[in-house]
Amino acid sequence: MSTTQPSSRISGFHKLSPDERLQKTADFAGLDADAVTHLRNMGNLDPALADRLIENVVGTMNIPLGIATSLKIDAQDYLIPMATEESSVVAAVSNAARQCYDHQGFQTSMSGTFMIAQIQLVQSPNPHDSRLRILERKDEIRSLCNECDPILVQMGGGFHDLNVRVLQTEGGPMVITHIVVDTKDAMGANAVNTMAETLAPHIERWTGGKVYLRILSNLADQRLARARAVWTCEAIGGPAVRDGIVSAYQFADADPYRAATHNKGIMNGISAVVLATGNDTRAVEAGAHAYAARNGHYGSLTRWEVTPEGHLAGSIEVPMAVGLVGGATKLHPTARACLQILNVQSAQQLARVIAAVGLAQNFSALKALATTGIQKGHMSLHAQNIAMMAGALGDEIAVLADKLVALGKVRVDIALEELKRLRG
Structure with a gap:
């Protein structure tokens, strides 16, 4: 019997239909009939759409979709769709929201809908001179950027600001240009990347340097979603529980080992809503963790303290690059249904709702840790x-x-x- 390992170099694999790809995969891996039948069933996602959303599709990975209840955010009631495979996440958000529902629920705000793209200039003969040369071209840069997306400009978005800095690296000084773009209801990756690529040859010409990277930053620190809430001492079980939650937060804010798990719990809630609405979970997670380390120390994304009345106050501030238009948000039927359930009218509103969910998730985790234990x-x-x-x-x-x-x-x-x- 031959024991030759089959080759993964399959010519023209991307040109095959999803079913043909699945059969090739089954032959390679020796999948049984039950596994093939399962993968062939793409559920409520049209195979033709799945074939457009990613490359070389052979099936779909269905994640349970649950609804968190009792969320009152900015005096408005919400049902929150959450897509996750982890037990207790939806229940945790619902329980946290129920315990502060009668005390105004969650109050939220947003810093704006600005995304940043970076353009990396190297081999500049005079880095500080190059920095000023780029800054002097701000009006020209505005025009070049806005010409890339006139529809975004018509919606009130487009180029917003310009920042340039000289960055010292192992390879020598680099001149890093930040273009700040108001992307409105789009997450904005495609828009800002196009603008950065358009600017690259101009920056080379103005400075005599060489541009390599020109791409967005997922540290969206000009797109911060904020949420706060107060839980009364009586609602959460008394002063001992309150003090235990504050102490657990203080531990996380001081120790990166604890903060990593603390913030992972926050992202359990945030990522579940981001995924349910067809937004980019990896971008939001990367931005959140980078923001948690922005001061040179990785700490908590939330803050917990005691009010003058003796109640528990929690707050969160986190980058939230999500949108309502473009990509899977508009194409995926489940994402569209989830946005209907949320009934949000703007990307800012969606971001604020997600921040509130992250705060609720953190409350429940800290309360469990401070009382019965998480298990x-x-x-x-x-x-x-x-x-x-x-x-x-x-x-x-x-x-x-x-x-x-x-x-x-x-x-x-x-x-x-x-x-x-x-x-x-």
Whole structure:
């Protein structure tokens, strides 16, 4: 029998239909018929659309879509669609929102809808002279940028500002040009990248240097979404719980090891809404973590403190480059449905809602850590997954999950034993 490893160099793979690609993949990997049938079923996404959204598509990865309730944001009630595979995320947001609902809920604001593109100039004979030469061309740069996207300009967006700095690096000084663009209801990556590429040859001509990179920055620190809320002492279980939450935040803000997990919990909520609305989860996550380290120390994205009345006040400020137009946001039918559920009218409104969700998520995580521990609520939901992995069906799932939680042993080997007992 031949043991020759099949080659992954498949000529013309991108030209095949999704079904033909799937068959090639199945042959290469030795997939069984059940796996092929599963991948062939693309659910509620048209295979033709899937084939346009990414390259070499063979299937779709369906993520559960849940609804968080009880969100009152800027005096308006919302149901929040969240796409995530992690247990307890949706419940955490709903519980946090319920506990501050009667105390005005969440108040939000936004710094603007500005995105930054960077143009990297090297080999400049006089870096500081080059910096001034570029700044002197601001009006010309404005015209060049706005000519790239006249529709954006008609909507009130377009070039907003210019910043140039000399950056000292291992390879010598670089002149870094930042163009700041108001992208309005678009996330804006394509718009600002086009503008940066258009400017590149002009900057070379003006300075005598060489441009390499010309691309947006995901550290969208001129596109900050902010949210704040107050939880009364009575609503959250008293002063001991309040002080435990504040102490947990202080730990995270001082220690990067804790902050990484603390901020990951915040992003559990944020990324779930970003994904549900067809926006770029990786861009938002990169921007958030970079912003958390903006002062040279990686700390908390949230702040928690005690009000003069003795209540708990929480706030968050985070870059939020999301949009309502372009890409999957407009093309993906599930994303469009989620935006209908949210009923947001602008990218700013969507960003503010997402910030509120991140704050709610953080509240629930810190409260759990400060009281019963994070595992109690998380494991009760995780137990259902373990029950299904053990083979439980129908009503058996809830019964077996409850048994595992009661035993305090949410493990597959225990689930297998208990399922045998349950079935007699």
